[in-house]
Amino acid sequence: MAIQRRELVYDGPGGPFEGVLAFDPDAGEARPGVLIVPNVLGQKEADNLVAERLAALGYVGLAADVFGQGKRTTRESPDPARYMNQLNADRPLLRDRLHASLAALKAQPEVDPARTAAIGYCFGGKCVLDLARSGADLRAVVSFHGIFDRPSYANVTPIAPRILVCHGWADPLAPPESAAALTAELTEGGARWQLHAYGHAGHGFTDRSMQGSTRPGFGYDADADASSWAAMQRLLAEALA
Amino acid sequence: MAIQRRELVYDGPGGPFEGVLAFDPDAGEARPGVLIVPNVLGQKEADNLVAERLAALGYVGLAADVFGQGKRTTRESPDPARYMNQLNADRPLLRDRLHASLAALKAQPEVDPARTAAIGYCFGGKCVLDLARSGADLRAVVSFHGIFDRPSYANVTPIAPRILVCHGWADPLAPPESAAALTAELTEGGARWQLHAYGHAGHGFTDRSMQGSTRPGFGYDADADASSWAAMQRLLAEALA
Numbered sequence: 175m176a177i178q179r180r181e182l183v184y185d186g187p188g189g190p191f192e193g194v195l196a197f198d199p200d201a202g203e204a205r206p207g208v209l210i211v212p213n214v215l216g217q218k219e220a221d222n223l224v225a226e227r228l229a230a231l232g233y234v235g236l237a238a239d240v241f242g243q244g245k246r247t248t249r250e251s252p253d254p255a256r257y258m259n260q261l262n263a264d265r266p267l268l269r270d271r272l273h274a275s276l277a278a279l280k281a282q283p284e285v286d287p288a289r290t291a292a293i294g295y296c297f298g299g300k301c302v303l304d305l306a307r308s309g310a311d312l313r314a315v316v317s318f319h320g321i322f323d324r325p326s327y328a329n330v331t332p333i334a335p336r337i338l339v340c341h342g343w344a345d346p347l348a349p350p351e352s353a354a355a356l357t358a359e360l361t362e363g364g365a366r367w368q369l370h371a372y373g374h375a376g377h378g379f380t381d382r383s384m385q386g387s388t389r390p391g392f393g394y395d396a397d398a399d400a401s402s403w404a405a406m407q408r409l410l411a412e413a414l415a
Numbered sequence: 416m417a418i419q420r421r422e423l424v425y426d427g428p429g430g431p432f433e434g435v436l437a438f439d440p441d442a443g444e445a446r447p448g449v450l451i452v453p454n455v456l457g458q459k460e461a462d463n464l465v466a467e468r469l470a471a472l473g474y475v476g477l478a479a480d481v482f483g484q485g486k487r488t489t490r491e492s493p494d495p496a497r498y499m500n501q502l503n504a505d506r507p508l509l510r511d512r513l514h515a516s517l518a519a520l521k522a523q524p525e526v527d528p529a530r531t532a533a534i535g536y537c538f539g540g541k542c543v544l545d546l547a548r549s550g551a552d553l554r555a556v557v558s559f560h561g562i563f564d565r566p567s568y569a570n571v572t573p574i575a576p577r578i579l580v581c582h583g584w585a586d587p588l589a590p591p592e593s594a595a596a597l598t599a600e601l602t603e604g605g606a607r608w609q610l611h612a613y614g615h616a617g618h619g620f621t622d623r624s625m626q627g628s629t630r631p632g633f634g635y636d637a638d639a640d641a642s643s644w645a646a647m648q649r650l651l652a653e654a655l656a
Contacts, residue, residue: 343598343610350598354591357584360614367614368642369584373602401609401649408645 177229179222182236182282183243186274187267191239193217193275196225197284198232206414207234207285209276209305211298213381214258216246220383224293231407233414234284238275240268240301249383258297265325269308272301276310289313289414291335293406294320295380296347299339303356306335306365314413316340316406318380322348322356332364338409339367340402342375346391370405372398418470420463423477423523424484427515428508432480434458434516437466438525439473447530447655448475448520450546452513452539454622455499457487461624465534472648474655475525479516481509481542490624499538506566510549513542517551530554530655532576534647535561536621537588540580544597547576547606555654557581557647559621563589563597573605579650580608581643583616587632611646613639 180195194217197205208228212221217239225235241257248254261268272292280287291314294302299320306315309330316338337360341353353369360367372395378384379395380402387393421436435458438446449469453462458480466476482498489495502509513533521528532555535543540561547556550571557579578601582594594610601608613636619625620636621643628634 337614343602350595354595357591357612357614361584365614366638369610369612369614371598371610371612373578373598373606373608373610397607404649405646408642 184278192243196229204286206289209292211294211301213296236279337367345377425519433484437470445527448526450533452535452542454537477520578608586618
């Protein structure tokens with residue numbers, strides 16, 4: 175049966191927010207849910223396609239929105255990072271919006287609220303780490319080319335969700351030193367974590383819109399994309415069983 | 416059909432050497448070969464079992480010997496590291512023995528010599544990195560809780576085999592700084608590499624004989640064991656196709 179989409183408008187601080195749910199309408203019982211947190215540009219079709227890929231794997235995907243309804247940018251926008259930067263400057267607000275997005279996912283009738291995970295890309299990778307850091311009730315999070323700087327608030331420890339960090343080692347936005355700091359933070363926080371580092375891969379390695387990028391340290395990497403997706407599948411299968 | 420074993424005595428500097436080949440006798444055509452390089456204790460039944468697991472996946476496995484026929488130790492030996500230490504002090508000799516072991520694998524009629532890989536455990540992890548560093552004709556190497564210090568000779572660059580380093584982040588024999596140095600070395604050498612770091616896992620995380628170890632930083636870790644084996648399978652399937 176074809177995967178279906180449903181637009182989802184939900185509340186939260188600074189909302190309303192608008193995301194897209196993807197699910198298999200014939201699956202019957204409630205299924206594990208996976209939150210997808212977008213990159214700097216906000217909720218967009220690429221995220222909806224990830225939600226559909228997750229739905230095809232037997233999950234319910236929610237391509238979430240943490241900027242607010244209608245607040246999106248493109249690479250061509252005068253300031254593509256404007257909404258992201260507002261949230262980077264107020265990590266407690268970002269946290270609360272993330273928790274609101276997770277609550278919206280859990281509230282859907284197709285979703286088993288006891289079995290959820292979150293994945294995120296770039297800024298969204300930071301977001302899913304913040305979900306884990308802030309005590310969200312999740313079984314696993316996966317960061318793809320995420321950013322690792324810690325939030326202003328203290329971690330809720332032990333950090334409960336399993337954590338997979340898929341990282342391009344040539345990423346100038348998160349250099350090896352910041353990856354090392356993250357491993358120390360997660361170890362100290364008692365998290366069950368893995369870091370998969372991809373040599374020569376840069377920021378945005380899953381992002382096909384960056385194919386042919388000539389900006390050093392940025393671009394699509396087919397190997398890292400496929401490896402990280404496979405590792406994510408393996409973790410979700412274990413954690414959401 | 417049941418996997419078969421064949422004892423293999425082969426030549427090389429300081430030899431003869433004695434390994435065990437494992438293969439499916441009904442597979443017909445020549446198959447990709449995988450060299451297995453043992454840990455500090457040398458060639459033993461645990462390595463033969465790995466060779467059999469690889470044979471069940473469609474490869475020909477050779478549990479190799481780099482110490483020399485009859486030269487093995489156990490954890491209870493007065494000096495379990497005696498043969499390993501001799502080779503650590505003479506990396507060119509180790510290299511030549513590794514190349515001799517690879518040549519022995521390639522010479523077997525069951526093996527397609529154009530499609531080979533090498534995996535290794537602990538000291539054997541260092542060995543497979545040395546194979547890659549020294550220009551061995553291999554498609555991929557996988558190090559499990561290996562040691563990362565560079566050999567005395569210069570690397571043959573670009574480093575051709577794909578490299579997967581599966582590493583316990585709490586391993587005191589290869590601390591994070593040495594992993595970082597390895598990533599820099601491999602990047603500089605042009606290798607196509609991945610490093611999978613497992614939080615809280617220590618040295619020997621694949622070694623069931625270390626279950627219940629109370630030595631900090633050493634021991635079996637079921638998650639890291641299963642994750643690393645899955646990642647290895649994925650790489651071998653790609654590189655040896």
